[in-house]
Amino acid sequence: MNDEQRNTAPLYEMLEQYKDKGNTSYHVPGHKNGRAYGGAAGAGFLSEVMRADVTEITGTDDLHHPEGVIKEAQELAADCFGSEESFFMVGGSTAGNLALILTVCPEPGMTLLLQRNVHKSVIHGLMLAGVKAVFLEPQLDPGSGLAVAPAVETVQAALAAYPDAAGVLVTMPNYYGMGNDLAPLAEACHSSGVPLLVDEAHGAHYGLHPALPAGALRSGADGVVQSTHKMLPALTMGAMLHIQGPRLDRALLRQRLAMVQSSSPSYPVMASLDLARRLVHSQGAAAFTAGLAAVDILRRGLTELPRYGLLQPPPPQGGAAYVTQDPFKAVIYDATGVLSGFELQRGLEDRGCVPEMSDERHVVLLFSLGSRAEDAFQLLEALRDMDMKTEAVSIVESIFPAGDTSPVYDAQTSTLSERPDSFDIHISTWNNYKENVISAPITFSLKPVAAGEKESINLADSVGRMAAEMVVPYPPGIPLLYPGETITSGICSRLIALARAGAKFQASADPALQTIMVYNIQKGGEA
Structure with a gap:
């Protein structure tokens, strides 16, 4: 695309024209261009946003069947970020992770290889798809105690052990900005005929300046999810999904995206994606x-x-x-x-x-x-x-x-x-399989844990018991436990330390994590 095209923001420009026309709304949303609040004074800073908060009417296009300005904006995004096809998302990277998993694992019981330190949205995707997850232990940086991604040798061994795997999913970079070259992982996946999926939520800016690491697309990934609102200037919840290569069913992916995203997407959020793209597309590295x-x-x-x-x-x-x-x-x-x-x-x-x-x-x-x-x-x-x-x-x-x-x-x-050798405190923000680099397949489903199958006990007494709830320190949103996972002494100690230090938890029945839900001893269960 030429410079003139890169400098356009078709979706945003459409909304500006809509506001300038001053048409009377006989359609949703109910705030009627912000008038429900009595004008600018009534809605404060939101009044200007509400004037551009439209829906699928003549001229505004449809995210789930784009033919006009949204289609043009997504094509510009593909050109900017180096994909064959790009999709706007209004539900953050969560929507992209869910859609990718539901696409590569269209039937319950399929196997997916993935690193253990994934965002909770990936775990939710496993549940929705009914996946058999094979978790791969990530490499730990000895200097910080933080985990990154599995070594290529681990991925190769897992692909050999599970030739029926539908794909491999990794996170790069991690929440701390740490990363590796993804090209060897992509080569290993493609040699086995499966796609490499990358949760690149924190790397939307990668590859756009010489001082920044290369992005996952350039390294050969097939499906890449980016939170444009995190590291580029889009509104919160604005994200993109980038696709390349023949290994993903794109028609099915579109259907999955329509399934996990709202049928009434936010036009201000989509317009902010268009503007964020225009900024880096037109200014390049200077941005x-x-x-x-x-x-x-x-x-x-x-x-x-x-x-x-x-x-x-x-x-x-x-x-x-x-x-x-x-x-x-x-x-x-x-x-x-x-x-x-x-x-x-x-x-x-x-x-x-x-x-x-x-x-x-x-x-x-x-x-x-x-x-x-x-x-x-x-x-x-x-x-x-x-x-x-x-x-x-x-x-x-x-x-x-x-x-x-x-x-x-x-x-x-x-x-x-120099640091003395006597300190022996391991720090990490997730669980790891220290004895098994590659876990046994773990079946996930949407079946809830029945009330009669679980009980609440003191966290300090939970070692050896099977978790009946997910425990998610947030941020970064990486589950330390999921239902069906055995609570080790290391994980128990870590949770106690996090709770005492004031960490915030999601998904737990007790947000202070003094107690934890576990399966009854006689029941057991699976994820």
């Missing part, structure tokens, strides 16, 4: 200049604040758990071990800086093409203030994950020093 400069200011400023560590890929070497780090995901931690990630997050929030998320050790600070230098300066000032007002301790009182080789801050000497 990211200011945001990357802000990140550089933060990195240079952190060198003057040795108390705070910054997550970075290890030196290139064979077998590393990850080799790329999204520069827009600044993952920091208190190298003294005094402040947990949760405490560090609360301290920053008290100073007007709101992070993306935290775990026991880390805080994820998300920058984007919308970030500016003043954002970095404000954050550095908040970290300096916390450093001055929070007493540090010696490294012998610090707690770090096993194998962590990053330097620590010694309060006695005010210097960075």
